[in-house]
Amino acid sequence: MFSTVLVANRGEIAVRVIRTLRELGVRSVAVFSDADADARHVREADTAVRIGPAAAAESYLSVERLLDAARRTGAEAVHPGYGFLAENAAFAQACADAGLTFIGPPAAAINLMGDKIRAKETVKAAGVPVVPGSSGSGLTDAELVSASLEIGMPVLLKPSAGGGGKGMRLVRDEAVLGEEIAAARREARSSFGDDTLLVERWVDRPRHIEIQVLADAHGNVVHLGERECSLQRRHQKVIEEAPSVLLTPQLRASMGAAAVEAARSCGYVGAGTVEFIVPGGDPSSYYFMEMNTRLQVEHPVTELVTGLDLVEQQLRVASGAELGFSQSDVTLTGHAIEARVCAEDPARGFLPSGGTVLALSEPSGGSVRTDSGLVAGVDTGSTYDPMLSKVIAYGPDRATALRVLRGALADTVILGVQTNAGFLRRLLAHPDVVSGNLDTGLVERDLAGMLPDGVPPQVYAAAALLAGAPRPRAGADGWVDPFGAADGWRLGGTPAWTVHHFRLPGQEPALVRTRPQGADTELLLSDAGRDPAPARGRIVSRTPDHLTVELDGITHRFSYAASPEGVWLGRDGDSWHVQDHDPVVAALTGAGHAGADTLAAPMPGTVTVVKVAVGDKVAAGQSLLVVEAMKMEHVISAPHSGTVTELDVSPGTTVAMDQVLAVVTPDEDEKEETS
Template sequence: MFRTVLIANRGEIACRIIRTVRRLGLRSVAVFSEVDARAQHVALADAAWTIGPASAADSYLRIDRILEAARASGAEAIHPGYGFLSENAGFAEACADAGIAFIGPPPAAIRAMGSKAESKRLMEEAGVPIVPGYHGEAQDEAHLADQAARIGFPVLIKASAGGGGKGMRPVLRAEDFAAQLAGARREARAAFGDDRVLLERYLQKPRHVEVQVFADSQGKVLHLHTRDCSVQRRHQKVLEEAPAPDLPPALRARLHEAAVAAARAVGYVSAGTVEFIVEGNDAFFMEMNTRLQVEHPVTEMITGLDLVEWQLRVAAGEPLPRLEAPPPDGHSVEVRLYAEDPAQDFRPSTGPLRRFALPYPAPDLRIESGVREGDAITPFYDPMIAKLVAWGPDRGAALARLGAALGECRIAGITSNLGFLQRLVAHPAMLAAELDTGFAVRFAADLQPAARPTPALALAAAALEALLPAPGASSDPWDRQDGWRLQGGGSQLLLLADGEAVHRLLLTHTGPGWRVALDGAEAMLGGRRLDAALQVVLNGVTHRIPVLRDGDAIHVAVPEGAWTLRLRDPYLPAGGEAVGQGRLAAPIPGRVVQVLVKEGENVSRGQVLAVLEAMKTELRITAPADGVVAHLGCAAGDSVEEGTEIVTLVAPD
């Protein structure tokens, strides 16, 4: 076994690997970019080396700097985690040339499976069924259009060199093919430096089912059961479970056999995942991920295995610790907690984590995160902030445990998909295992936050937060802002906005508290600050309410759920908030990849004006109404900060 292991990654996967390395009595070395200097994985490791600026291209993708850190730290092996360099055959070869073990498959296997076209050719030769399509070398637009017509619409365009949904576009009609091809190529070039694509028949209601495989250098290959990863947004997984539910036994056995055959066909070693599209009783090979997967914890939860430990042992030349897969024990479900806004097409969110509280781990609940309260979510890396993995004796119990855990999460400072996940795990179709890759789109109306009245307790808690002195504030009575008067109680007006709804609260100080006129009804309000919450006394009933103030935003958690209320200026002139609505700005820092309009051009509501790339995502800037382009604030290729003008529109004549 190795004595020192360098982890060439960041975030929750780096933390997870470091913990296994420590449990085995080995020494861990972390690498970090300048923006990650105070990251959790740096604090956990025995040693840490800086490798460059925030941009991944200048740090986590710099093979030379990672190898330099490995040599300087005395590392004998490098674990790439997932993402970044984990599926880079050149990196695996560079490690071998430097005399450092690469904890992963051989470079030849990475290279063979890294090309979707080549991998499908190999799988076809190995007898593994593949989806009808085009995987050839000719890449001119006319030839690809002819091939798409031969396959028959709808077709799916996929980046040949990539994964994670990048460079993937479904095309339903022939007239849309050219535009979608251009977008897929642009996205693939930006993500992988390679704009080649392949085409496949686009199945209407497929499931995404994968098989975890593991192989050693002695030629032994095992499957470790199935996972279902059908629930996705923007072609990226958001919920995974093991074993895949409701598969006929014969089909499950065929998937196991095909996955083992796929691994043998490329001389595979280490952990890998063979992914299939399943529709009805048919299964087609999709791709093989030659690395550890984000969702590997659900497999560990039903097998009791530590796949990172297996990777370390196999990379050190040891045989697989078992001769066959242990039978699955119970069921496990994982969700990915992202800094993103589901109501804005899952647009990534950046900023400081003002509050970040997750439930305590337990034998039936695993928590994996690479961030802590107070850390900043930056635009440089993937927006996933945590994974919650639940186990139960059956699928229903696992989903119930996961739902309870999500209810204990508290997040403020950034927008997250927490509410989306809570609705997802409780959805009747999820409970009934009615799964396919269109699940999130089909039930979008159910999974997005529904219009709901703001609870009086939430308004009362937000008002109390605004009235009480901040911790450490001046005790001078002349500095009080709670309506206190020397003779008689003073009144003040608070406006609290919940989305488009604005609530008017007239508060009159009455000595021990306030009399509140709230949307036409009266109540008595009192309370005080506690260590991490407010004691809210509403009409004589005492409640403990977690509250967090972030500028004008007040985050409250009441029994009905979590609310974010915003203080509005009651003296703002009518219509004042509409100023500047014609200026469309960058919602987060990123790079402008396309500007699709010119100054003076007439545009229609919903028309795409520009495309911004940030946090591995393309964001489309669209016209909120019909108008005329008055000014362009940027050009294609520009790097922009949050709030930078992209396009300014004026009303048409």
């Protein structure tokens, strides 16, 4: 076993690898960019090395800086985690050339399986069925269009060099093929440094089943059963489980054997995953999609049902040891389900979010495991992948694991950053998810029913009760200022109404009036044009991080944290950033801009593409700009036809949420039509 291992990654996977290194008595070395100087993986490692500025290309993707960090700290091996350089053959070879053990497969295997086009040809020759699609690498845009039309719509565009759903585009209309190819190339280039694409036939209502394999350098290859990864959004997994309810023991053995052959066909060593697309109506007709030559995000569910630590197995294999067990020794016990908690806002179309973690409470212990890279006080930023943590539940059966995971997500508190935890909890309660009737289109198809229906009125009421809570009014000299608290006090009369203006990102401003009524507070709440709703409430209890309020005889408990703009309130995995909103100030400063002509940044990020200039005539729906955050592109389109009269950004500009990007002034005839 190694004595020192450098972890060439960040976030929750770096923390998770460090945990196993500690258990094995191996010294861990973390690396960090300027954006991660105070990150959890840096705090938990035995030593840490700064490798550059926030930009990944100058830090986590810099082979030279990573190798220098390994040399300076005496590391003998490098664990790449997943993402960044985990599937980069040049990095694996550079490690070998520097005398370091790369904890992963040989560079030749990464190179072969990392090229999805060659990978399909290789496993097909080994007898593994593959998805029909384009052949040959380095296809031009025109050749991709031609191949798509030959295969028949709909088709799936995929980066040849990467995975994780990044850059993948489902195209149903041939009229937009050119635009989708260009967008897929940009995302592929940004995520993997390679914009080579392939195209495959789209299988309607497919299931995504993957097989975990382990191989040593002595010729032993086994599979550890399957993971069901069919619950996806935008081709990215959100829920994974093991085992799959779809597979019979016979089908599991058949797919497992195919995965083993795929691994053997490329001379694989280490932990890897062979991914299959499975028609829901005919599970026996499965097709090889790709092989991920690294540890998977969802590896914890396999660990829980097999009892194996996959990082430990990686380390042992990389150090030259044999697996120590055969296929007949592998058994699957119980059921495990994982949910990916990401920095994204479900109420705003899952746009990436960011911010400082103001309050944090993550479930763990018993039948719940949380793999996380979070600590309170850290800024999550918008530079890297949006995944913050993974919550995993185990049970003797699937129904138990589902119930435990829903409860664990309800107990997950991350305030200061919008997350999808509440959405995941609702998804796990979907009837088709509960019954196991899954496919990769389920989430997109039934998305509306899993999103919050506006802001619960008790959220605004709780914010108003907090804002009007009594505060000490005595000065240093003991003088009491009667106007020092928003409690409605006035000279010689009944308490007056105090008006609170609140706003949540992406929501219409809400107005709450409050006034004391004995020990209680009378509230009038109106938002989104609704008539004021009367209520009577009070704060029952308040600690530094929890608030319980009573409204019309019903208590509501929140976690909460103050922010410079207002207050964060959270419960059952959902959270709301209730901001103080002064409509007069907003009008004067432009902070309340939501005019039909103004295009604002929907998320914090970086402008990557600008397609217009001031003075250009544009059509309604025309793509004008592209903003990228957390490896996700968002296209900004013209709200109507007109002229670009203002353009405040250029490629490379970093923008904040709601920052003005451009103004499109409608043509006179457009104004007349809408008036």
